[in-house]
Amino acid sequence: MNAKTKTSLVILMGFLAITSCGKKETAPAEESVEVNESTAETTAPKTEENVLVIEGNDQMQFSTNELKAVAGKPIKLTLKHVGKIPKEAMGHNLVILQEGTDQAAFALKANDAKATDYIPESEKASIIAHTKLLGGGEEDTIEFTIDKKGKYPFLCSFPGHVAMMKGILIVE
Template identity: 30%
Template sequence: MTTKRRRCVLGLLFMLTLLLTACGNGNAASTDGPPRQPGELEVTAVGTNLAFEQTTINVRAGQAVTLTLNNGESSLEHNWVLVRGGEDVARTVAGAALTAGRANHYLPSDSSDILAATQVLPPGEVETINFVAPEPGIYFYICTVPGHYPLMRGRLVVEE
């Protein structure tokens, strides 16, 4: 391998390491914070990491859930979309969101796979939505703003 090629490969590895380090804060999901009423949740979009602070949320089936999305981002819009099904459904919804566009809050016109969603929030904005937790299982939530899905996703674990 030539010196130039070796430097290029090392540079790419270094950049990949920086990217992966920047994408996570090293902490597991947490629901710590001020006490909340049962069923009240807050999800925060974190800094410039293109990430939700909470990557796993646990609720009970049939529970009335009040979810607040806090877009703590300084320059990007975000939304929170809970999809019916696993990662394959989340990927399909994220793809369809591209064609839906900003005017439709990046929500596909066929909403049969969407269980709950916020609007697209500008930086610093907050929105609260209410929904009933679905039947037991693991559901994915994502940000459908173009380019955000690969990093901005999490799991809603619904227990009996």
């Protein structure tokens, strides 16, 4: 490892240590959203079962490790990076893989795929869908359909994140 890489890692680790410690921010209690029945019906129709939202943060964590969807119906998945660190240092994406995919082998190949935002070209057949690589404050929504019931692994393919940022999409 060269000196530049070591210095970058030390700076990143120090920044992570500082930002992950301390008081968590919470939204003020007096903020409320007024919803009337006509608005609720037009913005969130009851027929949209497969609307999923997941967050990634600066502590390399997804907000959940389990998502559920109905087979054969379109899935609308939104990934929100709720942290503040830019994607070059703490990028997050969400990659949904085919059942049976070797996640560790996929992650190793992803480490070398910086040019394609850590989505390895050689593994396209293993990928059902994926979001863009996001930095703090960004979000991305993808739409796809899975016809077959099953348990599909998902992960963040940014180098080193798969150890903590993974889960299962259960399609019933």
